[in-house]
Amino acid sequence: MVKIGIFGARRGGSMIEHCNMTGKAKVVAVCDGDDIALENMKNKHAGECIAYYADFDSFLTHDMDAVVIANSAHEHAPYSIRCLDAGKHVLGEVVPCQNMREAVELVEAVERSGKLYAYAENYCYMPAAREMKKLYMSGKLGEFEYGEGEYLHNTEYDWPNLTYGQRDHWRNAILYATFYCTHSLGPVLRATGLKPVEVTGFELPYTDRCARMGRRSGIAGMEIVTLENGGIVRSIHGALDKYSVMYRMYGSRGRIESAQDDARVGGVRRVYVNLDRDEGDPSDSPETYLVDGEENAKVTANPHEDSDRLLIQNFIDALSGERADIIDVYEALDMFLPGLFAWFSVLDGGKPKRIPDLRDKAERDKWRDDVRCTDKKVAGDRVLPSYNRSVIEVPDAIYDNIRRKYLENNKEKGK
Numbered sequence: 172m173v174k175i176g177i178f179g180a181r182r183g184g185s186m187i188e189h190c191n192m193t194g195k196a197k198v199v200a201v202c203d204g205d206d207i208a209l210e211n212m213k214n215k216h217a218g219e220c221i222a223y224y225a226d227f228d229s230f231l232t233h234d235m236d237a238v239v240i241a242n243s244a245h246e247h248a249p250y251s252i253r254c255l256d257a258g259k260h261v262l263g264e265v266v267p268c269q270n271m272r273e274a275v276e277l278v279e280a281v282e283r284s285g286k287l288y289a290y291a292e293n294y295c296y297m298p299a300a301r302e303m304k305k306l307y308m309s310g311k312l313g314e315f316e317y318g319e320g321e322y323l324h325n326t327e328y329d330w331p332n333l334t335y336g337q338r339d340h341w342r343n344a345i346l347y348a349t350f351y352c353t354h355s356l357g358p359v360l361r362a363t364g365l366k367p368v369e370v371t372g373f374e375l376p377y378t379d380r381c382a383r384m385g386r387r388s389g390i391a392g393m394e395i396v397t398l399e400n401g402g403i404v405r406s407i408h409g410a411l412d413k414y415s416v417m418y419r420m421y422g423s424r425g426r427i428e429s430a431q432d433d434a435r436v437g438g439v440r441r442v443y444v445n446l447d448r449d450e451g452d453p454s455d456s457p458e459t460y461l462v463d464g465e466e467n468a469k470v471t472a473n474p475h476e477d478s479d480r481l482l483i484q485n486f487i488d489a490l491s492g493e494r495a496d497i498i499d500v501y502e503a504l505d506m507f508l509p510g511l512f513a514w515f516s517v518l519d520g521g522k523p524k525r526i527p528d529l530r531d532k533a534e535r536d537k538w539r540d541d542v543r544c545t546d547k548k549v550a551g552d553r554v555l556p557s558y559n560r561s562v563i564e565v566p567d568a569i570y571d572n573i574r575r576k577y578l579e580n581n582k583e584k585g586k
Contacts (some may be wrong), residue, residue: 173490176200176233176249178323179241180208181332182264185476186239187216189483196487202230203242205335207581231257237490239291240264245345245546248273255284262486263292267503269345269546270511271527271538274504279530281500289486290503292357294322296478296485298462299418299429299439300358307362311446312422315363315402319419321353322408323391330384336574338565343385345545347557348374348392348409349517352510353503356394358418360505361498365398367505371523372513373560375409380425383571386410387563394513396526406509430459437461439474487536501530515543517559 173196177183180203187268190196202224203209209223224230231253237260240251251261267290268274281288294300306312326333334340349372360367372395381390388425391409398404416439419428419445425446445457482497489495498506505528512524527534547554 172197173237173487174199174235176202176230176235176238176259178202178227178238179243179264180205180212181241183239183241184208184212185479186241186483187221189480190479190487193484193487195491196207196483199235200224200229200230200233202511207335210560211581227253227331231259236260237262237287237439237486241291244351245269245341245544248277250264251288252276252280255280255286255288258284258286260287260289260490262289263503266351266507266510267500268507270544270549271541273414273549274508274529275535275539278500278504278535283403285495287486287489287497288500288503290491290500290505291481291482291486292353292361292498292506293475293482294354294416294479295358295498296360296481297358297416297418297439297474298477299427299442300362302462303358303418303420303427306427306444307420307422308364311424312420312427313424313447315365315398315400315420315422317402317421318359318404319417320357320359320404320406320408321415321417322354323411323413323415325380325410325412325414327380327410329577330386331573334385334400334573335577336572338385338464338570341546343387343570345557345563346386346388347514347545347555348372348389348559349394349510349513350388350392350545352392352394352406352408352513353506354416355408355500356396356404356509357506359404360398361421361502362420363398363402365400365402367396367404367509367526368399368528369397369507369514369523370513370523371395371521372510372516372556373521374409374517375411377468377558377563378559380410380412381563382565383569384410385565385573387565388557390511390558392513392517394509396509397523424472483508504529511544514555518555 175198187198200222238254239262241264374389375391378390393407395403427444430441443459485495516524542550545557
């Protein structure tokens with residue numbers, strides 16, 4: 172039985188059931204510095220044999236084989252590295268790091284430790300994303316030419332539970348327009364197996380919704396990414412008003428795309444496929460189907476939960492020595508670095524930026540001391556702005572109001 176620790180009770184909390192469902196793993200310890208999150212977890216899993224910690228150093232000494240890193244998104248790398256160096260396998264939540272120095276250190280910690288690092292980019296396990304990869308790897312789509320990934324999610328309604336009303340929460344202070352790109356870009360990269368080599372970034376404007384949320388960045392970001400074979404991917408993500416997750420790939424022999432959410436015909440469970448019948452025959456042969464069969468028409472779990480379950484299953488299978496479909500540290504950085512370098516592009520007037528490949532050890536020394544990011548604690552005098560067009564000032568009253576809603580939501584007034 173694989174013993175799992177979880178660092179980050181909110182996002183990590185959803186992993187407990189998925190671990191138990193494998194029949195080969197159990198969660199034995201949870202750590203979170205927020206007392207409300209920890210108390211909620213204890214109440215939800217009362218009676219289960221789980222140890223709870225508010226202190227990471229104490230948590231790390233617990234008898235466990237692997238750790239799910241699900242703390243604040245901008246702090247994943249240093250804790251992943253500590254776990255690897257302590258002899259623990261790591262399932263790292265998005266994003267893997269926040270600057271190039273951390274990227275180099277994370278790669279070298281994985282190589283040094285010999286432990287498994289898997290990246291928990293759950294949108295790569297969505298039904299449409301899995302079908303894209305299956306078709307492309309079979310050769311039926313031909314050579315990749317163009318793709319699109321879209322992850323748009325208006326989170327204003329849930330902002331109190333996401334940020335707790337903290338002015339300097341990463342979603343308010345660290346997040347920049349192109350930061351969170353792996354949900355939109357990752358599935359296309361994973362399907363093709365191609366490395367990104369160049370990116371141009373775009374920042375959408377600051378809006379009234381951003382102001383109400385206390386978010387200090389543009390409402391969304393976009394990357395135009397060139398892959399190693401010359402193909403292009405357009406990736407867009409952020410908090411535009413209506414929820415949308417969509418993927419599309421064009422190959423030299425056809426196209427596959429997922430259903431648009433507003434069509435209400437299955438979303439990422441449904442794909443539309445149009446392939447050439449024979450070599451050189453461009454005749455249309457469109458078809459549509461639900462990826463995992465017609466039972467998905469009445470599925471009770473949502474695709475997000477399904478994909479979480481699959482990535483946990485694959486992680487546990489890999490730890491058990493079985494064949495597994497995991498995203499390693501190099502592929503994780505292929506998914507994240509286009510967002511970082513897209514931000515460099517935005518700050519440099521939209522100039523394209525080359526994306527390094529940290530599989531190449533000679534390449535690492537060029538970036539080993541590059542601390543540029545939007546986190547002043549890490550970047551110091553090389554700190555980058557989270558919005559390119561102006562300095563954003565948010566009144567304290569905004570955060571006070573959000574904090575009040577958070578406490579009311581958790582029925583913990585007075586904490």
